[in-house]
Amino acid sequence: MKLIIIGAGPGGYETAVAAAKKGIEVTIISDGPVGGTCLNEGCIPTKSFCRNAEVLEDLAKGETFGLENLSYRFDFQKVLCRKNQVVEQLRQGVEFLLGGKGITLIHGKASFKDAKTVVVDGKEIAGDNIIIATGSYSASLPIPGADLADVITSKEILDIEEVPQRLCVIGAGVIGLEFASIFKSFGSDVKVVEFCKEILPRFDTDLAKRLKQALGKRGIEIETSAGVQSIEKTSAGLKVTYLKKEQTFEVIADKVLMAVGRRPSVNAVNLADVGIEFTPKGIVVDKDMQTNVPGIYAIGDVTGGYMLAHVATFQGMRALAAMTGEPCDVDLSIVPAAVFTNPEAACVGKTEDEMKAAGVPVKCLKSFFRANGKALSMDEPEGFVKLVVAGDGAEGYKPGQILGCHLFGAHSADIVQEIAALMNHQATLEEFKSIIHAHPTLGEVLSSAAHSA
Ligand code: NAD
Numbered sequence: 001m002k003l004i005i006i007g008a009g010p011g012g013y014e015t016a017v018a019a020a021k022k023g024i025e026v027t028i029i030s031d032g033p034v035g036g037t038c039l040n041e042g043c044i045p046t047k048s049f050c051r052n053a054e055v056l057e058d059l060a061k062g063e064t065f066g067l068e069n070l071s072y073r074f075d076f077q078k079v080l081c082r083k084n085q086v087v088e089q090l091r092q093g094v095e096f097l098l099g100g101k102g103i104t105l106i107h108g109k110a111s112f113k114d115a116k117t118v119v120v121d122g123k124e125i126a127g128d129n130i131i132i133a134t135g136s137y138s139a140s141l142p143i144p145g146a147d148l149a150d151v152i153t154s155k156e157i158l159d160i161e162e163v164p165q166r167l168c169v170i171g172a173g174v175i176g177l178e179f180a181s182i183f184k185s186f187g188s189d190v191k192v193v194e195f196c197k198e199i200l201p202r203f204d205t206d207l208a209k210r211l212k213q214a215l216g217k218r219g220i221e222i223e224t225s226a227g228v229q230s231i232e233k234t235s236a237g238l239k240v241t242y243l244k245k246e247q248t249f250e251v252i253a254d255k256v257l258m259a260v261g262r263r264p265s266v267n268a269v270n271l272a273d274v275g276i277e278f279t280p281k282g283i284v285v286d287k288d289m290q291t292n293v294p295g296i297y298a299i300g301d302v303t304g305g306y307m308l309a310h311v312a313t314f315q316g317m318r319a320l321a322a323m324t325g326e327p328c329d330v331d332l333s334i335v336p337a338a339v340f341t342n343p344e345a346a347c348v349g350k351t352e353d354e355m356k357a358a359g360v361p362v363k364c365l366k367s368f369f370r371a372n373g374k375a376l377s378m379d380e381p382e383g384f385v386k387l388v389v390a391g392d393g394a395e396g397y398k399p400g401q402i403l404g405c406h407l408f409g410a411h412s413a414d415i416v417q418e419i420a421a422l423m424n425h426q427a428t429l430e431e432f433k434s435i436i437h438a439h440p441t442l443g444e445v446l447s448s449a450a451h452s453a
Helices: 011-021 036-041 045-059 077-100 174-184 205-217 309-324 352-359 373-376 413-422 429-433 446-448
Strands: 003-006 027-031 103-107 110-114 117-120 124-125 129-132 136-138 167-168 189-191 221-223 225-235 237-244 247-253 253-259 262-264 296-298 337-339 345-349 362-368 384-388 402-409
Touching: 003 011, 011 027, 011 077, 011 129, 011 296, 011 309, 036 077, 036 429, 045 077, 045 174, 077 103, 110 237, 124 129, 129 309, 167 174, 167 247, 167 446, 174 189, 174 337, 189 247, 189 384, 205 221, 205 345, 205 384, 205 402, 237 253, 296 309, 309 373, 337 413, 352 402, 362 446, 373 402, 373 446, 384 413, 384 446, 402 413, 413 429, 413 446, 429 446
Parallel strands: 003 027, 003 129, 027 103, 129 296, 167 189, 167 253, 189 221
Antiparallel strands: 110 117, 117 124, 136 262, 225 237, 237 247, 337 345, 345 402, 362 384, 384 402
């Protein structure tokens, strides 16, 4: 079988490697550096920044750890350098993988000639199946001033020359909050302006409220229910005007980060020419990630939905299984996600609000990091966890089945994985309660919540 993959992000390149292992002849085409948004201008460089931010936060607590009269100089150029090295090392790793047996990597812009043929720089490539994995791009607001030079996206902020003294972040979604948290640690005065009434609109509201408080304690100002109207260059800096409860407010900043969502790159290839159905929200796919054109699949951000690297990868596995006729056990509805703020937040599965809205009775069990020995030893008392389990009479679920987990606190992104694993096996609260957790570990916050009933 010959497979063409358009896009070499975590959806495209992981699928290429997995397909080649099955003996499929793969051609992968990329018009940008391999690794896509995640590796080059998303998850990885951001996490490199996060680590620098974390070290600075620890140093700021120096006296707590017996470090008195500590003095240091923060060299932002070295932060950029380290970030670039991390990205480069991983990019070389991906290039190595794509140089493996059975894979041809082509740099260039792909377009469809017909439903079985793709053209790159005049060269025609034929495939039995084609996967579109063209990703997404940062959205902007249609407001005056959105195109000013100092109004930047999550891509440009990763290569910013110096730490802005005043940073205004538009949007308290995942990207907005991660950069708000990072640049606060780097020394900026940070103000976040969010349109919805709570931060992280798609997360558990209880979690969002508590995380907002925790970020507030660090001095990150977050204004919710506030719609940005315009940005203007003034002698004092960029003036961001927003409307809240019919009143107008202003923030003055040196840089403005536009973090109001991402849009699927549906215009990256000529989809309409081969009759592929799509909307501005993404390419339309079935449960196997196949488009309306047989043999053409789409995975990752370009399909809309969860815009997460790991989702793209597993959607690729689903598409691969569909084209080879092999079974696929991947449950694409159980998706752990993390927000790398300080403290971190993470979630998997259903929220309490979602289940209540659907009329499904649930029970919620909570615990707090401040009651966890390891968290206190680490001086990380801030955090909370909520487990959502099926309540009495929840139709379609086992009694006490674990339906979701929502938490914030140190290492939340790692802690949530356990619940994701258990949810994949439809584990119940009682089954979870019998699992021994090592002591003292942060993971015990989960068993504390489970035993709180
Ligand atoms: P998002 O959709 O998560 O958040 C955008 C926010 O902007 C929303 O809260 C929205 O209400 C707000 N907004 C919209 N218009 C506004 C206005 N006029 N004024 C003020 N606020 C406004 O989008 P994002 O944070 O840009 O992230 C994009 C995608 O990338 C998401 O799907 C996210 O999950 C993904 N991502 C994930 C990670 C991670 O997993 N750690 C990291 C970065 C990005």
